[in-house]
Amino acid sequence: MSTRVGVVGVGQMGSAMAKAVIGRGFPLAVYDPNERACLPFAECGAVVASSPRALAEGSDVVLIVVLNDDQVRDVMSGTEGILAGAHADLCVVIHSTIHVETVLQMARDATTAGVCILDAGVTGSVEGAETGQLATMVGGSPEVIESCREVFDCYSAIVSRMGELGSGMRAKVARQVILFLQAAALHEGMRLAEAAGVDLGELGKMVEQANKLNRVQEMLWMRGTAGMADPKTDFGKRMVAAGKYTAEIAEKDLGAALGLAEDLGMDLPLTDVAITRMQEVFGAR
16 A cells, blocks of 8 residues: 655645655645645645644654744644644654754654654755655654655655754754855845946856856865864875865955955955854865
8 A cells, every 4th residue: 555645734845745745646635724725635636634633644654844843843742733643653754944952852742652753854946846856854763764765755856864863954954054154145245246336147147157167165075074174194184285275265355355345335244254264164274
């Protein structure tokens, strides 16, 4: 018998995941307090559950894709929550990006109810979920992850175990730091360029092309640590030398940016901080 999948929360991302699941032929049940959000799935033959409890009672794997910690607690442990519908072999996957402590609390509640639980941060777009292109970072038992892999594969291009329970969410929030600070840095660069009279459309083309050739991020990941590589090894020596060179270039170039900003009478708060961190960023010390 096919794994019965339930999705709690069919907003943008939850809806995309649900579409991917039903598109692979899995029996699907959905729940959302916004009943209109469930209508398209009813038309596709999915069960529209009256509560998370009812959904859990008829599912083998339940995906939680709600907005925040409070909603996760409610759909998990509320009077009509998932755990109220617990049964043997039920597995709950928390996809919502929430605090790690909330994940661990939900795990304690689930264990008491005899339910398996995983935390699985995802990164990618709504369109990526529909076409099976998400990256899914999972925390929990390898055996439980494997039991859910065919479900993950509906909407994921890559599924990676990050460690024990809670590690999926730790990886996701680290990913979000990278994502949103990159956006903030992009915005700061755009502000500087615009104030200096640079055509942003043309600059955008240059940045897009340069990003295809840029190996700065690759250099950081290659180091294998956020700290300094071991200078006692040949690899470590090469990484430290490359880091020192890159940090010097970065400090010079960011200094030029700060000089331009001063001439324009504007501030670059991220750049002010970044220029003081380049030695550390590139593992030069």
